[in-house]
Amino acid sequence: xxxxxxxxxxxxxxxxxxxxxxxxxxxxxxxxxxxxxxxxxxxxxxxxxxxxxxxxxxxxxxxxxxxxxxxxxxxxxxxxxxxxxxxxxxxxxxxxxxxxxxxxxxxxxxxxxxxxxxxxxxxxxxxxxxxxxxxxxxxxxxxxxxxxxxxxxxxxxxxxxxxxxxxxxxxxxxxxxxxxxxxxxxxxxxxxxxxxxxxxxxxxxxxxxxxxxxxxxxxxxxxxxxxxxxxxxxxxxxxxxxxxxxxxxxxxxxxxxxxxxxxxxxxxxxxxxxxxxxxxxxxxxxxxxxxxxxxxxxxxxxxxxxxxxxxxxxxxxxxxxxxxxxxxxxxxxxxxxxxxxxxxxxxxxxxxxxxxxxxxxxxxxxxxxxxxxxxxxxxxxxxxxxxxxxxxxxxxxxxxxxxx
Numbered sequence: 247x248x249x250x251x252x253x254x255x256x257x258x259x260x261x262x263x264x265x266x267x268x269x270x271x272x273x274x275x276x277x278x279x280x281x282x283x284x285x286x287x288x289x290x291x292x293x294x295x296x297x298x299x300x301x302x303x304x305x306x307x308x309x310x311x312x313x314x315x316x317x318x319x320x321x322x323x324x325x326x327x328x329x330x331x332x333x334x335x336x337x338x339x340x341x342x343x344x345x346x347x348x349x350x351x352x353x354x355x356x357x358x359x360x361x362x363x364x365x366x367x368x369x370x371x372x373x374x375x376x377x378x379x380x381x382x383x384x385x386x387x388x389x390x391x392x393x394x395x396x397x398x399x400x401x402x403x404x405x406x407x408x409x410x411x412x413x414x415x416x417x418x419x420x421x422x423x424x425x426x427x428x429x430x431x432x433x434x435x436x437x438x439x440x441x442x443x444x445x446x447x448x449x450x451x452x453x454x455x456x457x458x459x460x461x462x463x464x465x466x467x468x469x470x471x472x473x474x475x476x477x478x479x480x481x482x483x484x485x486x487x488x489x490x491x492x493x494x495x496x497x498x499x500x501x502x503x504x505x506x507x508x509x510x511x512x513x514x515x516x517x518x519x520x521x522x523x524x525x526x527x528x529x530x531x532x533x534x535x536x537x538x539x540x541x542x543x544x545x546x547x548x549x550x551x552x553x554x555x556x557x558x559x560x561x562x563x564x565x566x567x568x569x570x571x572x573x574x575x576x577x578x579x580x581x582x583x584x585x586x587x588x589x590x591x592x593x594x595x596x597x598x599x600x601x602x603x604x605x606x607x608x609x610x611x612x613x614x615x616x617x618x619x620x621x622x623x624x625x626x627x628x629x630x631x632x633x634x635x636x637x638x639x640x641x642x643x644x645x646x647x648x649x650x
Contacts, residue, residue: 455517470509
């Protein structure tokens, strides 16, 4: 008997019952008699409909979360072994080859894929949460027993802000936003520690994988709370494929909508490989933050650092330099822009920007480009024989020209 290994964590809280909508039965009766040319469609429809239509039902005697020592999300996950009877041909099928980018050719392969998706979806739904920061909300995923949550930077908004995390069973717990890398839209939230009978509560969580080796065509699974958290609906699951893997973004055909931002993207071993960020012009342009963007800057995020700008943001102050000048002399100040509002004038020489010495206009451009929009910085200028310090708010030049 061949055993299928799944990289899934045992959750701290386990649902007593899982209810599946009869919708699946209707799709199966309609699709199973079809020819083999429709096999791929059967998988996407049956898998997608079943997963998206799954409902959790928690019994009244569900035990409380048990305390445990926190573990790093980078640690090796606990293996969970499938022990299906050897008489079942599904138990002997190696679905890893198919999930790596292949196509199923038999109904047994389809059933094996559905079984794997079911297991991953159950664990993914337990650990997918809704995040509320002020009046805004999005999704996230718990990746450690002590409650570290990965999400999108635009969901977390800013560091060190109180937040609410809504667990899959509807419980609300207090949390706080931590660091964020706005350049790739990576954010982190930490659930506040809770003690029961003097012991730390542990949280259900999923392992973090690696995004560096993902290939186009590889199957993936997305969860989230589209249009926000609903008490009568589990996190919605979608199955799709990787279309593009870049160090700064993953693109898949797992359709995302408002409210999904910050939710997790999984590989077919149950590992988090990305975090939902935004959508493009078509249904196939669903963008995710590669999980390695979190792992590479883990300490900075935990410490609450905030850097970069969200995709599509272009920091600027609205000035032009004097051509051929050896220093950062200003040749033009655009009316209504940040520099004009701060009081910078034509002929001023910029000496310092946000605490950094400025030797020439090119260096000033680089410092501005690395600044966060909305941040107030100190600008030291030389005007004739005077040296002035001005307060300037860096703006997003992509928001259009100022009104005259």
